[in-house]
Amino acid sequence: MTTAEIASAGPGFHDLPRLMALMTGDEKHGPAATSTLDALWVLYDRVLRVTPATAQDQDRDRFLLSKGHGPMAYYAVLAAKGFLDPEVLTSFGGYDSPLGHHPDRLLVPGAEIGSGSLGHGLPLAVGTALGLRAQGLADPAVWVLIGDAEFDEGSNHEAVAFAGAAGLDRLHVVAIDNSSATHGWRGGIAARFAAEGWSTATVDGRDHGALHRAFTAPHPGRPHAVVARVEPKYS
Amino acid sequence: MDTMRERFAAVTTDLLDHDPRLSVVLADIGADGFRTAADRHPDRVVNVGIREQLLIGAAGGLALTGMRPIAHTFASFLIERPWEQIKLDLVHQGVGAVLVSAAGSYDWPAGGRTHMSPGDVALLDTLPGWTVHVPGHPDEAETLLRHAAADGDSLVYLRLSAHANGAARPVVPGRFLTVRRGRRGVVLAVGPMLDAVLEATEGLDVTVLYAATVRPFDAAALRAAAVDRADVVLVEPYLAGTSEAEAHRALADRPHRVLALGVPREEHRHYGTIPEHLAAYGLDAAALRTGIAGFLG
Numbered sequence: 001m002t003t004a005e006i007a008s009a010g011p012g013f014h015d016l017p018r019l020m021a022l023m024t025g026d027e028k029h030g031p032a033a034t035s036t037l038d039a040l041w042v043l044y045d046r047v048l049r050v051t052p053a054t055a056q057d058q059d060r061d062r063f064l065l066s067k068g069h070g071p072m073a074y075y076a077v078l079a080a081k082g083f084l085d086p087e088v089l090t091s092f093g094g095y096d097s098p099l100g101h102h103p104d105r106l107l108v109p110g111a112e113i114g115s116g117s118l119g120h121g122l123p124l125a126v127g128t129a130l131g132l133r134a135q136g137l138a139d140p141a142v143w144v145l146i147g148d149a150e151f152d153e154g155s156n157h158e159a160v161a162f163a164g165a166a167g168l169d170r171l172h173v174v175a176i177d178n179s180s181a182t183h184g185w186r187g188g189i190a191a192r193f194a195a196e197g198w199s200t201a202t203v204d205g206r207d208h209g210a211l212h213r214a215f216t217a218p219h220p221g222r223p224h225a226v227v228a229r230v231e232p233k234y235s
Numbered sequence: 236m237d238t239m240r241e242r243f244a245a246v247t248t249d250l251l252d253h254d255p256r257l258s259v260v261l262a263d264i265g266a267d268g269f270r271t272a273a274d275r276h277p278d279r280v281v282n283v284g285i286r287e288q289l290l291i292g293a294a295g296g297l298a299l300t301g302m303r304p305i306a307h308t309f310a311s312f313l314i315e316r317p318w319e320q321i322k323l324d325l326v327h328q329g330v331g332a333v334l335v336s337a338a339g340s341y342d343w344p345a346g347g348r349t350h351m352s353p354g355d356v357a358l359l360d361t362l363p364g365w366t367v368h369v370p371g372h373p374d375e376a377e378t379l380l381r382h383a384a385a386d387g388d389s390l391v392y393l394r395l396s397a398h399a400n401g402a403a404r405p406v407v408p409g410r411f412l413t414v415r416r417g418r419r420g421v422v423l424a425v426g427p428m429l430d431a432v433l434e435a436t437e438g439l440d441v442t443v444l445y446a447a448t449v450r451p452f453d454a455a456a457l458r459a460a461a462v463d464r465a466d467v468v469l470v471e472p473y474l475a476g477t478s479e480a481e482a483h484r485a486l487a488d489r490p491h492r493v494l495a496l497g498v499p500r501e502e503h504r505h506y507g508t509i510p511e512h513l514a515a516y517g518l519d520a521a522a523l524r525t526g527i528a529g530f531l532g
Binding site: 058104106112113114117119122123124127129130131133135154155158159161162165166 | 258260283289291292295296298304327
């Protein structure tokens with residue numbers, strides 16, 4: 001991080017465990033306990049062109065959390081980046097809280113979709129990319145985060161095949177692979193995307209530099225999938 | 236005369252030329268009718284292939300960017316197959332769309348059960364906020380389609396059918412029309428059931444209401460029509476009883492009776508033609524007359 005970045009930065013990656021502890025009550029709730037934390041942080045900190053001030057702008061980048069279960073890392077990152085008041089994190093799961101165990105876009109500032117049921121984010125992201133293209137908005141990037149077991153859902157395969165054929169090059173997937181799919185994906189998830197014409201990269205999902213390089217790799221004319229491998233779910 | 240589906244393609248092609256918010260999402264079925272539109276507006280006419288979950292998910296994503304998506308395929312594949320997408324990718328996300336179906340309950344009897352969806356309107360009744368149009372004529376389909384396309388970000392289901400009435404009625408979206416007045420009860424004919432209902436009630440002293448929009452249900456019109464006698468017969472081209480609860484709600488503060496006619500729940504494992512199926516369901520004019528006269532006396 002440069003001196004200028006440090007000077008302008010709000011909370012950093014090291015603040016996320018503290019923010020997550022507001023929801024879980026577990027002071028030792030470290031990054032290793034959540035598979036999505038590093039990818040979410042690198043996206044929001046260094047890649048996505050969206051801030052609380054631009055969250056309603058039509059030319060903002062969109063991030064769609066499809067893997068809606070276990071959203072504490074997501075809420076913590078949104079709080080660190082100013083979309084959410086950190087105070088609200090303590091209400092997690094409460095009756096009047098905006099923060100459920102699955103996020104609701106109509107309740108969570110900055111959330112592009114409500115999610116929880118698996119296999120909805122990527123089709124919604126395809127439509128979002130189509131809608132931006134139809135409005136002549138060539139700059140905004142559309143990102144969607146899925147899990148490797150979520151990739152089992154047939155709806156994702158409908159979206160992967162179509163997006164590849166249609167060349168939706170503003171569409172990006174980050175697939176968090178913690179080897180939780182019951183039958184696994186022989187040859188890795190990236191091979192499925194590649195077979196449908198996507199640009200792909202598979203990286204260490206805890207390595208911020210590798211994530212950033214993969215997230216920002218050029219992919220002209222093709223959608224882009226980054227498989228972020230992390231510790232197996234039950235290791 | 237053209238069919239409702241042909242009119243849908245022609246009118247939507249025209250609408251796309253004039254409203255940059257509109258987009259059309261297809262899943263192969265009906266795509267031929269949109270070739271001209273796709274040539275003119277390649278980014279706003281999208282055929283996702285035979286992928287109905289993506290059809291609705293993509294419509295939801297389009298709506299999230301501020302577009303007004305129109306999604307079209309057969310009712311079985313538009314409503315039943317991607318049902319959770321309708322619930323989550325449209326309603327739960329808080330966005331709107333226009334879903335336009337074809338084939339409905341019995342349009343292609345030779346095609347069998349796989350292409351019959353008599354439960355579509357009942358399914359939508361489990362979700363909040365839907366406007367449901369059931370036109371009985373291509374002219375009405377055009378009126379309702381133009382209204383739906385311009386109806387903000389609302390959730391609209393437009394149910395097109397090969398079964399049509401001989402003449403169009405001057406439908407107003409959301410309103411029931413009074414077609415005939417009488418004192419011994421009310422018959423509500425929905426969409427393509429009107430011709431058979433008029434034939435069945437010829438000479439009977441009953442009021443005939445016509446609904447090309449069934450949701451929201453025009454309770455005020457039913458209450459006004461039932462002022463002499465609160466006995467109501469519903470004749471619907473989908474599952475019998477779909478609007479029964481709406482009729483009871485409309486008349487909840489007075490003694491009333493409701494007879495609900497429509498497509499039965501039981502599968503009819505027969506092929507054949509639309510008239511044969513309507514007769515088998517008790518929805519042709521002769522069977523309707525027996526049912527209506529017996530109930531209203």
